[in-house]
Amino acid sequence: xxxxxxxxxxxxxxxxxxxxxxxxxxxxxxxxxxxxxxxxxxxxxxxxxxxxxxxxxxxxxxxxxxxxxxxxxxxxxxxxxxxxxxxxxxxxxxxxxxxxxxxxxxxxxxxxxxxxxxxxxxxxxxxxxxxxxxxxxxxxxxxxxxxxxxxxxxxxxxxxxxxxxxxxxxxxxxxxxxxxxxxxxxxxxxxxxxxx
Amino acid sequence: xxxxxxxxxxxxxxxxxxxxxxxxxxxxxxxxxxxxxxxxxxxxxxxxxxxxxxxxxxxxxxxxxxxxxxxxxxxxxxxxxxxxxxxxxxxxxxxxxxxxxxxxxxxxxxxxxxxxxxxxxxxxxxxxxxxxxxxxxxxxxxxxxxxxxxxxxxxxxxxxxxxxxxxxxxxxxxxxxxxxxxxxxxxxxxxxxxxx
Amino acid sequence: xxxxxxxxxxxxxxxxxxxxxxxxxxxxxxxxxxxxxxxxxxxxxxxxxxxxxxxxxxxxxxxxxxxxxxxxxxxxxxxxxxxxxxxxxxxxxxxxxxxxxxxxxxxxxxxxxxxxxxxxxxxxxxxxxxxxxxxxxxxxxxxxxxxxxxxxxxxxxxxxxxxxxxxxxxxxxxxxxxxxxxxxxxxxxxxxxxxx
Amino acid sequence: xxxxxxxxxxxxxxxxxxxxxxxxxxxxxxxxxxxxxxxxxxxxxxxxxxxxxxxxxxxxxxxxxxxxxxxxxxxxxxxxxxxxxxxxxxxxxxxxxxxxxxxxxxxxxxxxxxxxxxxxxxxxxxxxxxxxxxxxxxxxxxxxxxxxxxxxxxxxxxxxxxxxxxxxxxxxxxxxxxxxxxxxxxxxxxxxxxxx
DNA sequence: GATGAATGAGCCTTCATTCAT
DNA sequence: AATGAATGAAGGCTCATTCAT
Numbered sequence: 001x002x003x004x005x006x007x008x009x010x011x012x013x014x015x016x017x018x019x020x021x022x023x024x025x026x027x028x029x030x031x032x033x034x035x036x037x038x039x040x041x042x043x044x045x046x047x048x049x050x051x052x053x054x055x056x057x058x059x060x061x062x063x064x065x066x067x068x069x070x071x072x073x074x075x076x077x078x079x080x081x082x083x084x085x086x087x088x089x090x091x092x093x094x095x096x097x098x099x100x101x102x103x104x105x106x107x108x109x110x111x112x113x114x115x116x117x118x119x120x121x122x123x124x125x126x127x128x129x130x131x132x133x134x135x136x137x138x139x140x141x142x143x144x145x146x147x148x149x150x151x152x153x154x155x156x157x158x159x160x161x162x163x164x165x166x167x168x169x170x171x172x173x174x175x176x177x178x179x180x181x182x183x184x185x186x187x188x189x190x191x192x193x194x195x196x
Numbered sequence: 197x198x199x200x201x202x203x204x205x206x207x208x209x210x211x212x213x214x215x216x217x218x219x220x221x222x223x224x225x226x227x228x229x230x231x232x233x234x235x236x237x238x239x240x241x242x243x244x245x246x247x248x249x250x251x252x253x254x255x256x257x258x259x260x261x262x263x264x265x266x267x268x269x270x271x272x273x274x275x276x277x278x279x280x281x282x283x284x285x286x287x288x289x290x291x292x293x294x295x296x297x298x299x300x301x302x303x304x305x306x307x308x309x310x311x312x313x314x315x316x317x318x319x320x321x322x323x324x325x326x327x328x329x330x331x332x333x334x335x336x337x338x339x340x341x342x343x344x345x346x347x348x349x350x351x352x353x354x355x356x357x358x359x360x361x362x363x364x365x366x367x368x369x370x371x372x373x374x375x376x377x378x379x380x381x382x383x384x385x386x387x388x389x390x391x392x
Numbered sequence: 393x394x395x396x397x398x399x400x401x402x403x404x405x406x407x408x409x410x411x412x413x414x415x416x417x418x419x420x421x422x423x424x425x426x427x428x429x430x431x432x433x434x435x436x437x438x439x440x441x442x443x444x445x446x447x448x449x450x451x452x453x454x455x456x457x458x459x460x461x462x463x464x465x466x467x468x469x470x471x472x473x474x475x476x477x478x479x480x481x482x483x484x485x486x487x488x489x490x491x492x493x494x495x496x497x498x499x500x501x502x503x504x505x506x507x508x509x510x511x512x513x514x515x516x517x518x519x520x521x522x523x524x525x526x527x528x529x530x531x532x533x534x535x536x537x538x539x540x541x542x543x544x545x546x547x548x549x550x551x552x553x554x555x556x557x558x559x560x561x562x563x564x565x566x567x568x569x570x571x572x573x574x575x576x577x578x579x580x581x582x583x584x585x586x587x588x
Numbered sequence: 589x590x591x592x593x594x595x596x597x598x599x600x601x602x603x604x605x606x607x608x609x610x611x612x613x614x615x616x617x618x619x620x621x622x623x624x625x626x627x628x629x630x631x632x633x634x635x636x637x638x639x640x641x642x643x644x645x646x647x648x649x650x651x652x653x654x655x656x657x658x659x660x661x662x663x664x665x666x667x668x669x670x671x672x673x674x675x676x677x678x679x680x681x682x683x684x685x686x687x688x689x690x691x692x693x694x695x696x697x698x699x700x701x702x703x704x705x706x707x708x709x710x711x712x713x714x715x716x717x718x719x720x721x722x723x724x725x726x727x728x729x730x731x732x733x734x735x736x737x738x739x740x741x742x743x744x745x746x747x748x749x750x751x752x753x754x755x756x757x758x759x760x761x762x763x764x765x766x767x768x769x770x771x772x773x774x775x776x777x778x779x780x781x782x783x784x
Numbered sequence: 785g786a787t788g789a790a791t792g793a794g795c796c797t798t799c800a801t802t803c804a805t
Numbered sequence: 806a807a808t809g810a811a812t813g814a815a816g817g818c819t820c821a822t823t824c825a826t
Contacts, residue, residue, distance in 0.1 A: 015810055034306070036232070038795060049812040054797065107303065109360055153357065153374050160356020161349065164305055178349055181378050214786080234820060245787035250822070407789060426698075428624070430816055441791040446818065499695065501752055502622075545749065545766050552748020553741065556697055570741050574769050606807080626799060637808035642801070 019056050021046040023070065026063045027102065035064070035107035064108040071098050072124050079128045088136035091129070092151075092186065096158060096179070100171055103163055125152050142185050154182050215252050217242040219266065222259045223298065231260070231303035260304040267294050268320050275324045284332035287325070288347075288382065292354060292375070296368055299359055321348050338381050350378050411448050413438040415462065418455045419494065427456070427499035456500040463490050464516050471520045480528035483521070484543075484578065488550060488571070492563055495555055517544050534577050546574050607644050609634040611658065614651045615690065623652070623695035652696040659686050660712050667716045676724035679717070680739075680774065684746060684767070688760055691751055713740050730773050742770050 025046035029037045039060060043053040057063045075098075078091045102108075129148050136142040161178045165171040172190060179187035221242035225233045235256060239249040253259045271294075274287045298304075325344050332338040357374045361367040368386060375383035417438035421429045431452060435445040449455045467490075470483045494500075521540050528534040553570045557563040564582060571579035613634035617625045627648060631641040645651045663686075666679045690696075717736050724730040749766045753759040760778060767775035 018811080039797095040795065050797080051799080051813070052811055055810070058797095060796095107306075150377065153370070153377065156357045156360045156370075157353035157374055157378075158356065159360055160354065160358075161352045162356075163359075164352045164355055174349070174352075178353055181346060181349065182353075183377075235822090236820065239788095246822085247788070247824080248786055251785075256821090410790080431818095432816065442818080443792070443820080444790050447789070451817095499698075502695075542769065545762070545769065548749045548752045548762075549745035549766055549770075550748065551752055552746065552750075553744045554748075555751075556744040556747055566741070566744075570745055573738060573741065573771075574745075627801090628799065631809095638801085639803080639809070640807055643806075648800090 018046070018048050018052050021048060022053055022056055022063070023066055027067055030064075030067070030104035030108065031102050035060075035104045035111060039063075061112055064112055067102070067108070068112075071102075072128070074098075075128050076124075079132050082131035082135045088132040088142065089188075091132050093188070095125070095155060096175060099155070099158055099162055100175065103168070103171070109159075123152070125155065143183065146183060146185070151186070154179065154186055157182065214242070214244050214248050217244055218249055218252055218259070219262055223263055226260075226263070226300040226304065227298050231256075231300045231307060235259075257308055260308055263298070263304070264308075268324070270294075271321075271324050275328050278327035278331045284328040284338065285384075287328050289384070291321070291351060292371060295351070295354055295358055296371065299364070299367070305355075319348070321351065339379065342379060342381070347382070350375065350382055353378065410438070410440050410444050413440060414445055414448055414455070415458055419459055422456075422459070422496040422500065423494050427452075427496045427503060431455075453504055456504055459494070459500070460504075463494075464520070466490075467520050468516075471524050474523035474527045480524040480534065481580075483524050485580065487517070487547060488567060491547070491550055491554055492567065495560070495563070515544070517547065535575065538575060538577070543578070546571065546578060549574065606634070606636050606640050609636055610641055610644055610651070611654055615655055618652075618655070618692040618696065619690050623648075623692045623699060627651075649700055652700055655690070655696075656700075660716070662686075663716050664712075667720055670719035670723045676720035676730065677776075679720050681776070683713070683743060684763060687743070687746055687750055688763065691756070691759070697747075711740070713743065731771065734771060734773070739774070742767065742774060745770065 022042065026042050029042055029045055033041075039053060040050060042063070043050050046053070057066065075091065075094060078094055079087070081087060126148050129151055133142065133146075133148055133151065137144050137146075158175050158178060161174050162171050165174050176187050176190055218238065221244075222238050225238055225241055229237075235249060236246060238259070239246050242249070253262065271287060271290060274290055275283070277283060322344050325347055329338060329342075329344055329347065333340050333342075354371050354374060357370050358367050361370050372383050372386055414434065418434050421434055421437055425433075431445060432442060434455070435442050438445070449458065467483065467486060470486055471479070473479060518540050521543055525534060525538075525540055525543065529536050529538075550567050550570060553566050554563050557566050568579050568582055610630065613636075614630050617630055617633055621629075627641060628638060630651070631638050634641070645654065663679065663682060666682055667675070669675060714736050717739055721730060721734075721736055721739065725732050725734075746763050746766060749762050750759050753762050764775050764778055
């Protein structure tokens with residue numbers, strides 16, 4: 001039961017970089033081929049050995065959760081200063097954009113929930129949205145009747161629109177149209193230059 | 197996990213019955229375990245040999261499409277008489293209920309779309325909804341500003357809500373809440389006895 | 393996720409033959425390379441697909457238990473007629489010979505016991521030996537003071553001798569020497585022609 | 589499952605200590621989980637880096653041989669003064685006890701022999717036993733007809749008994765019973781306090 | 785036609801071994 | 806000299822698909 005002769009080994013130095021590469025690869029491949037891509041493909045795409053993938057992320061779910069984590073972290077940065085001008089609007093757009101970027105998200109959420117006994121996959125959006133929403137409502141930018149929970153429900157609805165979109169190129173405009181149906185204040189005209 | 201245990205080799209006789217059994221089994225297992233259940237499990241659940249499964253449905257997708265077909269057929273029956281009282285309302289509810297019954301639908305649609313070059317998975321809802329909607333609008337039951345495409349978009353939104361619901365028991369009420377957000381005329385109070 | 397093109401498929405007819413081929417291959421490879429041989433090697437040696445191996449024997453242990461079973465079955469045949477002349481002596485020799493044939497037996501037993509919660513790997517030797525031993529004692533061939541349990545202990549001792557033998561060619565004579573040490577009535581002179 | 593948690597990188601200082609820690613860990617894990625425990629587990633249990641394990645012991649076998657070595661060294665200390673009262677008896681008991689302590693010994697021996705062309709795994713028991721045995725025989729404590737080789741054969745028999753024992757708690761008494769069968773002079777009554 | 789065993793590609797995972805730090 | 810991450814071969818297992826009966 002002997003083993004092998006390897007080629008390159010960039011040593012433990014690559015540890016951090018590998019983790020990042022794996023996350024990026026996973027994000028890319030999940031988006032492109034769905035949540036069920038072979039993990040071996042993720043390792044290959046990341047330019048990393050199978051073993052390293054497993055060291056960093058013992059299971060597919062850990063990869064998914066780490067991506068969630070990243071996304072949440074970005075949103076939390078955006079939500080950190082609720083009084084900045086356009087804080088809510090930027091935050092909300094970013095949430096929708098993240099969803100557009102990862103069509104596989106639904107599958108991930110579904111699977112994550114199927115597999116994790118209970119909490120674990122906490123929805124952190126409520127806390128993230130709370131302050132920015134209040135400020136935006138005080139400024140009259142968002143109708144008072146919209147609660148944080150309404151927004152989260154709206155977000156889930158957008159998931160549905162995105163994931164059922166035949167042509168990826170249309171996903172964004174469909175999502176905006178859907179948002180407008182829910183409440184015009186939650187949508188925006190996407191005139192090519194990402195204007196609000 | 198077998199639910200429907202058929203007896204033994206019933207010979208060529210059971211030809212038609214097998215098809216039904218397979219569809220039922222697939223519907224059940226897709227709902228319970230997701231679109232990716234082993235096809236062998238479907239055959240087993242149907243009490244049918246592996247080979248028969250393949251004769252009737254050469255691939256997973258064919259199974260999914262046949263289920264779509266069934267659903268559409270049911271809806272078309274409902275839409276056949278647009279002037280029957282409550283025609284639109286019943287049709288619309290059934291659409292939502294079908295969606296609730298098959299949480300795996302999203303995955304199926306997604307996968308079906310990913311794999312089929314183009315058409316093939318035609319969305320037949322537009323024709324189905326057209327007449328009943330017009331009649332309902334004429335009767336003042338549904339606002340004029342809602343187009344067939346709006347309804348289809350709403351349907352896709354409901355997909356999202358259902359599939360992201362943590363607790364299956366809450367799926368229905370979340371869906372209704374979401375519909376109400378889109379347009380109150382599309383929702384209904386679900387007072388336990390499925391009343392409209 | 394399509395699959396493959398196979399070469400030969402002798403159909404379900406081969407079912408029984410495959411099982412036998414797998415058992416034979418396992419017996420051979422366990423003996424030659426120890427209990428930890430790759431199961432894939434067993435399948436290859438048996439000229440059978442990986443999947444068939446798993447259908448017949450879901451785990452390594454099932455293979456081991458089936459081999460035990462075979463051995464026991466042979467011994468039970470031998471023990472069936474305790475009054476046949478030389479019944480005990482033949483039975484006892486066969487037990488020792490089986491042990492010589494499968495040096496990997498110790499590992500198997502050890503592993504089987506490590507993995508199976510409790511009983512399951514029943515030692516069937518007591519019942520097998522009981523009647524033949526009594527008859528042999530009545531005939532004055534075996535000393536009265538040897539109980540069935542003593543024989544089983546002796547058998548375990550022989551295991552130890554066989555498995556620790558450096559040169560396989562010496563295993564048999566070492567075992568006989570060991571038996572003679574325990575009790576001369578349990579050994580025999582092995583003058584090339586398997587005489588008792 | 590870590591038992592011995594060492595602190596952190598203690599630098600080149602701990603050179604010698606590491607070797608000891610590795611041996612202890614290996615002895616423990618071999619006994620607990622069998623000879624095939626992952627070497628990484630040994631390193632972890634020893635609180636030592638993977639690399640250090642390899643520096644000290646290039647392969648699994650080296651670890652096993654070092655353990656043998658330790659055992660032999662202890663026995664040689666005991667055999668150093670054959671005329672001390674009870675020298676043989678203590679030596680013999682210790683041999684049996686060592687065997688009881690490492691049930692994995694059989695596997696190790698078997699594997700060691702399988703892998704090493706020839707000598708290398710020298711059996712040092714003959715020299716160790718020689719003088720103490722002669723003295724004990726002269727004193728009438730051990731029958732003259734027992735040769736050193738008989739003792740070694742008896743030892744191998746005890747291996748078999750120990751390794752096939754289902755319940756580890758019974759291993760010792762089974763071994764003693766077996767020894768008594770071989771020759772009462774080789775056994776002893778183990779009345780709880782390890783008395784001879 | 786139905787049946788169910790057979791097949792084997794491919795994925796997940798483990799672990800011996802190397803090597804930058 | 807120690808550390809621990811990286812590497813990749815290899816083995817276990819699953820499952821889509823075929824095919825003799």
